[in-house]
Amino acid sequence: xxxxxxxxxxxxxxxxxxxxxxxxxxxxxxxxxxxxxxxxxxxxxxxxxxxxxxxxxxxxxxxxxxxxxxxxxxxxxxxxxxxxxxxxxxxxxxxxxxxxxxxxxxxxxxxxxxxxxxxxxxxxxxxxxxxxxxxxxxxxxxxxxxxxxxxxxxxxxxxxxxxxxxxxxxxxxxxxxxxxxxxxxxxxxxxxxxxxxxxxxxxxxxxxxxxxxxxxxxxxxxxxxxxxxxxxxxxxxxxxxxxxxxxxxxxxxxxxxxxxxxxxxxxxxxxxxxxxxxxxxxxxxxxxxxxxxxxxxxxxxxxxxxxxxxxxxxxxxxxxxxxxxxxxxxxxxxx
Amino acid sequence: xxxxxxxxxxxxxxxxxxxxxxxxxxxxxxxxxxxxxxxxxxxxxxxxxxxxxxxxxxxxxxxxxxxxxxxxxxxxxxxxxxxxxxxxxxxxxxxxxxxxxxxxxxxxxxxxxxxxxxxxxxxxxxxxxxxxxxxxxxxxxxxxxxxxxxxxxxxxxxxxxxxxxxxxxxxxxxxxxxxxxxxxxxxxxxxxxxxxxxxxxxxxxxxxxxxxxxxxxxxxxxxxxxxxxxxxxxxxxxxxxxxxxxxxxxxxxxxxxxxxxxxxxxxxxxxxxxxxxxxxxxxxxxxxxxxxxxxxxxxxxxxxxxxxxxxxxxxxxxxxxxxxxxxxxxxxxxxxxxxxxxxxxxxxxxxxxxxxxxxxxxxxxxxxxxxxxxxxxxxxxxxxxxxxxxxxxxxxxxxxxxxxxxxxxxxxxxxxxxxxxxxxxxxxxxxxxxxxxxxxxxxxxxxxxxxxxxxxxxxxxxxxxxxxxxxxxxxxxxxxxxxxxxxxxxxxxxxxxxxxxxxxxxxxxxxxxxxxxxxxxxxxxxxxxxxxxxxxxxxxxxxxxxxxxxxxxxxxxxxxxxxxxxxxxxxxxxxx
Ligand SMILES: [Zn+2]
Ligand SMILES: [Zn+2]
Numbered sequence: 001x002x003x004x005x006x007x008x009x010x011x012x013x014x015x016x017x018x019x020x021x022x023x024x025x026x027x028x029x030x031x032x033x034x035x036x037x038x039x040x041x042x043x044x045x046x047x048x049x050x051x052x053x054x055x056x057x058x059x060x061x062x063x064x065x066x067x068x069x070x071x072x073x074x075x076x077x078x079x080x081x082x083x084x085x086x087x088x089x090x091x092x093x094x095x096x097x098x099x100x101x102x103x104x105x106x107x108x109x110x111x112x113x114x115x116x117x118x119x120x121x122x123x124x125x126x127x128x129x130x131x132x133x134x135x136x137x138x139x140x141x142x143x144x145x146x147x148x149x150x151x152x153x154x155x156x157x158x159x160x161x162x163x164x165x166x167x168x169x170x171x172x173x174x175x176x177x178x179x180x181x182x183x184x185x186x187x188x189x190x191x192x193x194x195x196x197x198x199x200x201x202x203x204x205x206x207x208x209x210x211x212x213x214x215x216x217x218x219x220x221x222x223x224x225x226x227x228x229x230x231x232x233x234x235x236x237x238x239x240x241x242x243x244x245x246x247x248x249x250x251x252x253x254x255x256x257x258x259x260x261x262x263x264x265x266x267x268x269x270x271x272x273x274x275x276x277x278x279x280x281x282x283x284x285x286x287x288x289x290x291x292x293x294x295x296x297x298x299x300x301x302x303x304x305x306x307x308x309x310x311x312x313x314x315x316x317x318x319x320x321x322x323x324x325x326x327x328x329x330x331x332x333x334x335x
Numbered sequence: 336x337x338x339x340x341x342x343x344x345x346x347x348x349x350x351x352x353x354x355x356x357x358x359x360x361x362x363x364x365x366x367x368x369x370x371x372x373x374x375x376x377x378x379x380x381x382x383x384x385x386x387x388x389x390x391x392x393x394x395x396x397x398x399x400x401x402x403x404x405x406x407x408x409x410x411x412x413x414x415x416x417x418x419x420x421x422x423x424x425x426x427x428x429x430x431x432x433x434x435x436x437x438x439x440x441x442x443x444x445x446x447x448x449x450x451x452x453x454x455x456x457x458x459x460x461x462x463x464x465x466x467x468x469x470x471x472x473x474x475x476x477x478x479x480x481x482x483x484x485x486x487x488x489x490x491x492x493x494x495x496x497x498x499x500x501x502x503x504x505x506x507x508x509x510x511x512x513x514x515x516x517x518x519x520x521x522x523x524x525x526x527x528x529x530x531x532x533x534x535x536x537x538x539x540x541x542x543x544x545x546x547x548x549x550x551x552x553x554x555x556x557x558x559x560x561x562x563x564x565x566x567x568x569x570x571x572x573x574x575x576x577x578x579x580x581x582x583x584x585x586x587x588x589x590x591x592x593x594x595x596x597x598x599x600x601x602x603x604x605x606x607x608x609x610x611x612x613x614x615x616x617x618x619x620x621x622x623x624x625x626x627x628x629x630x631x632x633x634x635x636x637x638x639x640x641x642x643x644x645x646x647x648x649x650x651x652x653x654x655x656x657x658x659x660x661x662x663x664x665x666x667x668x669x670x671x672x673x674x675x676x677x678x679x680x681x682x683x684x685x686x687x688x689x690x691x692x693x694x695x696x697x698x699x700x701x702x703x704x705x706x707x708x709x710x711x712x713x714x715x716x717x718x719x720x721x722x723x724x725x726x727x728x729x730x731x732x733x734x735x736x737x738x739x740x741x742x743x744x745x746x747x748x749x750x751x752x753x754x755x756x757x758x759x760x761x762x763x764x765x766x767x768x769x770x771x772x773x774x775x776x777x778x779x780x781x782x783x784x785x786x787x788x789x790x791x792x793x794x795x796x797x798x799x800x801x802x803x804x805x806x807x808x809x810x811x812x813x814x815x816x817x818x819x820x821x822x823x824x825x826x827x828x829x830x831x832x833x834x835x836x837x838x839x840x841x842x843x844x845x846x847x848x849x850x851x852x853x854x855x856x857x858x859x860x861x862x863x864x865x866x867x868x869x870x871x872x873x874x875x876x877x878x879x880x881x882x883x884x885x886x887x888x889x890x891x892x893x894x895x896x897x898x899x900x901x902x903x904x905x906x907x908x909x910x911x
Contacts, residue, residue: 142401145408145421149462150787164361263421264412265347265466266799274348316401 001225003134009324018105019085023112024094035114036098040329052089054097054212061208092116094281095178097211102130110134118287119151122185122216129294133332139305140282141260150285154277156188161275169232172256173239176202176279180236181209183258184216197222199237304329339374339434346478346861359488370434372510377471382509384441387449387472389415413799418467423465426458493518497902501770531569533583537771539777547740557743558736560779561687562648562662562757570638592679616762636726639699643690649683654727661754663872689732691717695811706768750829757781788892788900790818791862795842795851805840814903815909818856819879827887858898871910
């Protein structure tokens with residue numbers, strides 16, 4: 001019994017032969033286990049989708065009718081048998097509903113991490129390391145240069161900037177699913193309850209998060225009227241809207257961006273960002289290392305991202321590692 | 336240090352001049368001496384801490400990190416200091432050093448000491464602090480703050496007019512304590528001319544075609560634009576003399592034959608303290624060497640007043656403007672630790688004077704600031720001063736006569752033959768001497784670049800955005816039937832051309848050496864590039880013996896076979 005008997009790479013994604021299902025498949029499948037609601041992982045058109053309740057809700061909100069033939073939802077930690085395989089979803093700490101997939105078969109344990117982070121996030125359950133033989137990890141920020149400052153430092157930067165330039169709007173780009181809600185929740189947790197204007201693309205997801213218990217406080221649609229009627233404050237929009245004409249209605253605004261890439265100054269300058277906020281929903285370099293060690297895995301498979309450096313690190317630690325080169329997954333903000 | 340590194344980071348991300356200004360004023364409000372002075376000096380390039388070279392940084396990180404992980408990181412980030420700042424694993428929590436502590440110890444430290452101290456500092460700083468420290472000690476703080484912006488911030492912060500600040504700015508070395516004492520109202524205005532101090536030079540705008548239609552030839556005088564280094568010479572009877580580079584560094588010690596002998600008699604000047612930090616070094620010059628140097632001419636250069644000119648090398652044994660040698664000759668006199676008598680004799684230097692800032696009276700002791708006078712008037716006084724000095728080491732920049740622009744263009748075209756002329760300068764006859772780059776007064780009309788057809792020999796991946804493309808090319812010229820490399824270029828092409836070049840490299844690789852690919856370069860098979868460049872330097876590091884200055888890709892010559900590319904001889908001719 002070899003690991004590749006339990007999980008094997010196919011053009012459409014990672015396939016589990018004894019369970020006859022795919023995980024986060026790139027093309028429509030009969031049965032798919034979905035780790036989380038980001039569009040590169042949760043694609044439309046599968047007959048049956050197995051995921052958490054929150055992920056099902058997110059998929060329905062974003063994809064509507066096309067989301068799936070039917071959903072079978074699992075609670076975190078609930079074990080089900082699919083074919084010959086025991087499947088358990090474990091919190092991944094990435095976005096609301098995100099899960100790692102634990103596969104157990106004849107004593108062999110493989111964990112597919114999906115996307116994950118180790119930082120605390122008020123909007124989702126924290127990552128839980130699971131001991132396994134093979135750990136399949138992402139590597140979006142798999143380079144030693146990605147060692148993020150504590151999220152509190154970055155929020156403080158935002159607070160300071162807003163205090164220093166109260167006459168200017170602060171328009172911050174943040175991914176519409178996950179990052180935007182986390183940013184709001186962190187601001188609320190810090191005791192700031194001023195209204196926040198939200199771009200239309202993220203409003204539906206914010207309501208969904210609130211239905212699942214996230215404390216997001218007062219949100220307003222970021223419309224042309226709101227820019228006139230209220231004093232300048234914080235606006236959150238998808239990163240792409242920062243470059244759009246849409247953002248021009250806020251006049252000479254301070255442009256910010258909440259992204260892990262903001263760690264590289266060149267990236268921040270390239271995107272004309274005046275206020276870079278280093279905030280990511282993916283594991284940074286120390287978290288990738290820590291997680292690999294926590295799982296106790298002997299074999300590491302790397303799905304997507306900066307796999308060269310993580311492979312090298314595994315090499316230096318005497319861990320067997322191989323890249324899967326799953327090209328359909330895009331990493332943060334699909335750059 | 337935290338305040339300073341935050342300031343740097345904010346400046347870097349702030350595109351608007353007004354935004355930068357607000358950040359600086361806010362910083363000046365919150366920051367005491369001497370940090371505010373050191374910060375300002377560091378930002379506008381007045382603080383030269385260049386003991387730390389990229390090689391040292393690489394060595395530091397490779398002691399701590401796996402070289403492969405470092406290389407992958409550097410390829411991704413594209414900036415050495417930033418890569419190291421990000422990769423550095425923080426040490427135990429301890430009090431990080433202050434800005435003043437870093438600057439003052441760096442100035443006093445040798446290379447070896449700096450190397451020992453840096454890791455300890457890096458350990459205690461946070462990510463932004465490490466980045467700021469590395470940028471500071473490598474002298475690479477490019478965050479878009481000019482001296483002009485710094486002075487404007489000082490003016491806005493203190494309420495003192497910027498022109499008044501400009502008058503005294505260069506009289507002091509960082510951290511400018513007397514300047515801040517005055518601006519904060521704690522002391523009277525320091526005097527501008529008390530010392531043999533540097534005054535910001537007047538700079539020219541590049542001229543473009545539209546300007547010729549607007550400008551009246553009769554309003555202008557023209558001169559050659561010399562390819563040397565811009566200098567300011569100050570001399571006063573009894574007080575000696577000093578020579579400054581264009582950025583205000585005191586380079587007196589590097590040119591003992593020009594300054595040690597000016598002023599009264601042959602008395603030797605003590606090396607000015609700030610000479611230590613000058614970008615051009617001239618450490619141990621023995622009094623004996625200086626005496627010999629002056630002795631070459633038999634009498635000392637005596638100059639009183641303040642002038643603006645170009646420092647150039649001369650061919651030994653010759654005099655006058657015909658003797659002016661190329662920039663590559665002058666370069667052998669720059670950045671030296673010591674200057675031998677043999678070097679002074681082998682590469683004599685002179686100043687080609689082109690403007691007068693301060694005119695001395697007959698005694699040489701009293702000066703008049705002539706900067707407000709029109710150029711023609713200053714020129715008349717300059718001619719008198721140069722005639723009075725009567726020394727082959729002080730030449731007068733000749734005025735070119737012309738009636739219309741075409742006539743000047745013809746002279747300029749001929750100048751391309753001269754190795755040390757870069758083009759022509761146009762100066763408005765009525766222009767006062769104004770520090771900075773005032774509009775519409777002075778123009779530079781640079782010589783067109785040289786062009787040669789070269790053959791691509793090697794290619795290397797770029798950095799950052801271009802890390803995945805072969806975007807750095809080494810090319811060569813023919814010497815007999817061998818190609819010899821003469822330079823490396825990594826710009827001048829469009830994205831579409833880059834894609835073409837990258838494809839060529841991948842499809843025509845003959846050998847790989849780590850990140851470098853050798854591409855096919857036979858006489859009948861290979862790629863010809865038309866390279867534009869500004870000049871040529873004699874370079875023992877290159878097998879060909881020459882290196883192009885500022886080469887860039889002008890055109891891809893698909894129409895030419897490598898055999899039709901130029902000969903090395905064509906480049907060698909330009910070096911003479
Ligand atoms: Zn994701
Ligand atoms: Zn992903």
